[in-house]
Amino acid sequence: MKPLTHLLAALALACSLPLARAQTPPPAEQPVQPTVERRDVKLPRLPSTDFEVGLFFGIYSVQNFGTQGAAGLRLAYHLTEDWFVEAALGQAKVSDEAFRRVLPGGVITPGQETLNYMNLSAGYNLLPGELFLGAQRALPTQLYLIGGVGTTRFNGQRAQTFNLGMGWRVFLRDEWALRVDLRDHLFPLDLLGQRDRTHNPELTLGASFLF
Template sequence: METRFLCTVLAASLLLPLQSLAAEQEGDNNTTVRDADAESVLDPRIERRHIKEADIDAENFEIGLYTGILSIEDFGSDPVLGVRLDYHLSEDVFLEGSLGRSKAGETSFETLNAGVQLLTDDEREYTYYQVGVGYNLLPGEAFLSENRAYNNALYLMGGAGMTDFAGDDQFTLSLGVGYRLLINDWMTVRVDMKDHIFNLDVLGEDKTTHNLELTAGIGVFF
């Protein structure tokens, strides 16, 4: 009987350390699983991007210079230089006054008939004065790089004025389309295409002429 009691005590003393070691291993495994689950959860913290937005200055006036090509009907295409002054009534509508100058070349009739001059040098000077209204049809943003966006707009224009050409002042209508890109809060880059329409009698008949102009320029708000 005593021998059996001693065997029972000896077996219990051997099992207790084994059970303790198993419990420790199980605890370590549970901790590892909890750590893995914690790492798998998405971090709700979002790092905010710092964006610097370039707004148009509070000033509503814009002055600009432009240059390009003017195709004078029957007289070829020649460089044109001009200045414009805009007043922005709102984000969508603006008024514009412009002054442009060019000089007409020779007609095909003059080229084919050497010595024939339909106009004098002074009469070939082409100067126009116009006022018009523009409407921003598609304002938006242009992404020229991965981290930088620029305000821009596609707009329509219409106006009227006078054209001094061929020794006479001609009433002129103007229709066009343009694109404006805001480089920063005070400078713009513009591309415009216009049709200057007026009646002209140089080749023996009074006809309506379409004089296409393509220009690019810069503007400054003040």
């Protein structure tokens, strides 16, 4: 009986091998490994915009002497995104034509005198905004407050000056901006025998380069 049993077991095993081969899934094909060529990437050198230099032109109104043209130079350093410091040199023409109608010889010599000022100020940027040029383009803008101290020289006198005001900066590009500034220069003036503190507003339009 044992040889018969061994024979039957061998037949059963032989019959099960083809069925097992049929149920075994074929091996998966090896996926294609892409060949990526690595290259050296040169990081861009982004320009620093901490410094700002610019020219400005506008009008300067000297109390009791009317309004004349003004021009000057500004240099600023941006400490943070909110705070900046600025030095400004400016010049304006002053005329005493109105006084010459009443006082012989006027009050300043000659009839048209130059006013020079130098200020060191601190500014604070308010919330940024945008200026829309049509439906496809918008320029970033910045509204700021500014104030500081300096000196003013006029008709042989030199006086300490405080300036307060605000401005609006429009960025044409990352490096170029247009500025509109409105400031009041406060300094004492003695031209009529009495020393008075005067208010002298200034409105200017300027262009700045940031680097």
